[in-house]
Amino acid sequence: MTDVNHPPQHPENPAVAEGAELSTADREQKLSFAELADSGHAAAQLRTDVEPVLTVEDLKMWFPVRSSGLVRRTIGHVQAVDGISFQVPRGGSLGLVGESGCGKSTTGRLITRLYTPTAGSMRFGEKQVDLATMSNRELKPIRRDVQMIFQDPYTSLNPRHTVGAIIGAPLEVHKVVPKNKVLPRVQELLEIVGLNPEHYNRYPNEFSGGQRQRIGIARALTLNPKLLVADEPVSALDVSIQAQVINLLQELQAEFDIAFLFIAHDLAVVRHFCPEVAVMYLGKIVEIADRDSIYGHAHHPYTQALLSAVPDIKSAGHGRRERIRLEGDVPSPINPPSGCRFRTRCPLAQEICAKVEPPLLQIGPRHKVACHFAGEIGRHPATPVTAGLLGVDKQGSPDPGTTPQPVGTNPGYDKEWFDLDSQQMVSA
Amino acid sequence: MTEPFLVVEDLTVKFPTEDGLVNAVTELSYSVEQGRTLGIVGESGSGKSVSSMAVLGLHDARTARITGSIKVGGQEVVGLGESKLRKLRGREVAMIFQDALAALHPFYKVGSQLAEAYLVHHPSASKRDARRKAIEMLDRVGIPQPDRRVDDFPHQFSGGMRQRAMIAMGLINDPKLLIADEPTTALDVTVQAQILDLLQDLQREFDSAVIIITHDLGVIAEMADDILVMYGGRGVEHGPAKEVLTRPLMPYTWGLLSSVPDVAGDTAAKLVPIPGNPPSLLDPPSGCAFHPRCAHVGKVQGNLCSTTLPRLEPGPSGPGHLTRCHLSDPAAVFETEVLPVIAPDLLEES
Incomplete structure (x- = not known):
């Protein structure tokens, strides 16, 4: 019934939606397919030579669970994010994927400091200031640099404010331009995101879903941020509009050198947008690597199961492929499984998995995985690769014969890594 | 070769509104045979949901103007009276909706909702029979411990389990045509894979005709035998997947x-x-x-x-x-x- 209640264009004035994108749509209309294709973008490429704009280390967010009744004692914690470390390169993008409830959105909200983390550090920018411990007053100037794009373009814009007021609000809050310069800046931003600059005095309901998402992007761009947290920025949009917004984000990233933490559940979109990807499960990062390692050589059984579950357009007419079936549901983050959190659904799980938590071990130049039996699909080792490093035997009991070795906790990548085939440290 | 189970011909659905006539579906024709799956793709507003709701006669006759012909198992649906439509719904044609939480009643136990769906079409069956049938169907769609979960409320089920319960409700009367409107859009990929596998197994078992409506080309590619692409209320491309x-x-x-x-x-x-x-x-x-x-x-x-x-x-x-x-x-x-x-x-x- 969406057709009736929400016609794709504004009912009172059908011309609005068409005219709103005059600047781009009309221009593109005259384009042939070849010209249109030139405006499209291929998958983003990894740059390894840049320093990180954000370094997250051992970040935790535990939400207290309180008992009902008069004395509301804390009876447990939802361990939404439980000790994650990663880096986002300047002007680059890190994708954060996982199923609902894995903590990916919480991570985004921690970085924008909508939540105050329980523990850990988030060092940002050239001065490496720690976002985790700053007070709201100290944070205010930083908030210019870290902005957010939300999933739902219908609820994230105030329906009673004009587009000009929405996009101009950050300028007034941070007093970056004099009052009479606000409007020109708003119009400039509207043009940047492909909307008609003359439409600053219209209300959000006069725009379609894709156009509203562009307004949300313009608002995030207002203060020239260095880092954008994009939480499912395209999943509420129609397929053809999704591609428009992804291309827009890629253009903006290249033009303004913005780093993205790109949170999404759509593995194909993340593959296109992010040269590096982290896979989360129940509050932990289980695998983090560059695009080729994740999508071509995943070593964690959960990553492999996720990838095999994605329906593939090229499978047309062949029926459904064999896939790795995951049984059951994600366990409760209040009382997560001991050892490896994935073991309750893992096809490879053995005794050691319940006893010892696998460390996030670097196994390639830009590839880390947290699994005792890490290996490519169908080539998982029979004995735990981590036993020697952790000083335990194959069943996970302490082994007095071996000494535990320190496993790197660097949120970035080390020059040396643990080679799975030779079972020792190697370097490039 | 007998006539396909569902034949839609020149279906046009219009809704008069204050702003004028909304041409939701225009001159749409397609057919689905038993044991086959038709995938309907299109963006929001392309008419894909409106056209399939017309198959179940779900549009309000006072507000929707429907012309053309929809034949379900040889019976004309367009213009059919409410009491006859009710015999058709659930029995011959069932629908699975996108949002299982909204489609299940929050105040009633999952089991009683399933049993009710059975009793509507089996008035002579006892309540105990209906309950047994409900447990059997929950087991069939892969709900663990169905004899215990049958007494749960919808909020006690996870998203994937609710979708399974909806499928169980849709199939409880062995319908010959199942319409799945974005059945996996709100689900995670691993759960989506489970549900799609389930739909395919059940289709083979019951030899029913299936229409799957989605905007996800990957889902269509894996599920459909035939594809109908809709744009602006019309079919624009139609053929083998x-x-x-x-x-x-x-x-x-x-x-x-x-x-x-x-x-x-x-x-x-x-x-x-x-x-x-x-x-x-x-x-x-x-x-x-x-x-x-x-x-x-x-x-x-x-x-x-x-x-x-x-x-x-x-x-x-x-x-x-x-x-x-x-x-x-x-x-x-x-x-x-x-x-x-x-x-x-x-x-x-x-």
């Missing part, structure tokens, strides 16, 4: 394919969006509804695209593959212009 996805003939289908990144393909492939927005159903564009967004209008003589509506007729690849486009050789345009941009790796393979 493999044909439509690998040798599409309509520029809108090309646009859909070039708008979605692939999880496994070449990373040099470009994402080429369709410019502009979906058309207004109040005031559809003249001629081909897609022409304002189409990048290939220049290849057609004169201004045919903006003046004349092309007919949905067989394309160059055979009588089973219909397309609605004025291009004289769409297959060649796709091969030489579109494919090299959106899937360079496929060229080398073929």
Whole structure:
């Protein structure tokens, strides 16, 4: 019934939606397919030579669970994010994927400091200031640099404010331009995101879903941020509009050198947008690597199961492929499984998995995985690769014969890594 | 060969509103045989949901103007009275909705809702029989410990389990046609895979006809035997799934394919969006509804695209593959212009 209640264009004035994108749509209309294709973008490429704009280390967010009744004692914690470390390169993008409830959105909200983390550090920018411990007053100037794009373009814009007021609000809050310069800046931003600059005095309901998402992007761009947290920025949009917004984000990233933490559940979109990807499960990062390692050589059984579950357009007419079936549901983050959190659904799980938590071990130049039996699909080792490093035997009991070795906790990548085939440290 | 179980012919659905007549579906025709799956793809506002709701007679006769013909197992549905429609719904045709939490009643136990669906069509059955049937169906769709979970409320189920319960409710009377409207859109990929597997197993078991409505081309590719692409309330391309996805003939289908990144393909492939927005159903564009967004209008003589509506007729690849486009050789345009941009790796393979 969406057709009736929400016609794709504004009912009172059908011309609005068409005219709103005059600047781009009309221009593109005259384009042939070849010209249109030139405006499209291929998958983003990894740059390894840049320093990180954000370094997250051992970040935790535990939400207290309180008992009902008069004395509301804390009876447990939802361990939404439980000790994650990663880096986002300047002007680059890190994708954060996982199923609902894995903590990916919480991570985004921690970085924008909508939540105050329980523990850990988030060092940002050239001065490496720690976002985790700053007070709201100290944070205010930083908030210019870290902005957010939300999933739902219908609820994230105030329906009673004009587009000009929405996009101009950050300028007034941070007093970056004099009052009479606000409007020109708003119009400039509207043009940047492909909307008609003359439409600053219209209300959000006069725009379609894709156009509203562009307004949300313009608002995030207002203060020239260095880092954008994009939480499912395209999943509420129609397929053809999704591609428009992804291309827009890629253009903006290249033009303004913005780093993205790109949170999404759509593995194909993340593959296109992010040269590096982290896979989360129940509050932990289980695998983090560059695009080729994740999508071509995943070593964690959960990553492999996720990838095999994605329906593939090229499978047309062949029926459904064999896939790795995951049984059951994600366990409760209040009382997560001991050892490896994935073991309750893992096809490879053995005794050691319940006893010892696998460390996030670097196994390639830009590839880390947290699994005792890490290996490519169908080539998982029979004995735990981590036993020697952790000083335990194959069943996970302490082994007095071996000494535990320190496993790197660097949120970035080390020059040396643990080679799975030779079972020792190697370097490039 | 007998007549297909569902035959839709020249279906037109219009809704009068304050702002004018909304042309939700226009002259739509398709058919589905027993044991086959039809996938309907399109964006929001393309008429895919409205057309399938008409199959169940779910539109309010006072507000919707429906013309054309919908034959379910030989029986005409358009204009059928409410009491006869009620016999049809659930028994012959069942529907699975996108949002299982909204479709299940929060105050009643899952088991009693399933039992009620059974009792409506089996008035002589006892409550105990209905409960036994409900447990059997929950077991069939893979709910663990069904004899205990049957007494749970919907909020005690996870998202995937609710969707399973909905499927159980849809299949409890062995319908011959199952319409799944975005059945997995709100679910995670691993749960989506479980539900799609389940739907396919059940279809084989019951030999029912299935219509799956989605905007996800991947889901369509894995599930459907035939694909109907809808745009602006009309069918624009219709044919066997493999044909439509690998040798599409309509520029809108090309646009859909070039708008979605692939999880496994070449990373040099470009994402080429369709410019502009979906058309207004109040005031559809003249001629081909897609022409304002189409990048290939220049290849057609004169201004045919903006003046004349092309007919949905067989394309160059055979009588089973219909397309609605004025291009004289769409297959060649796709091969030489579109494919090299959106899937360079496929060229080398073929």
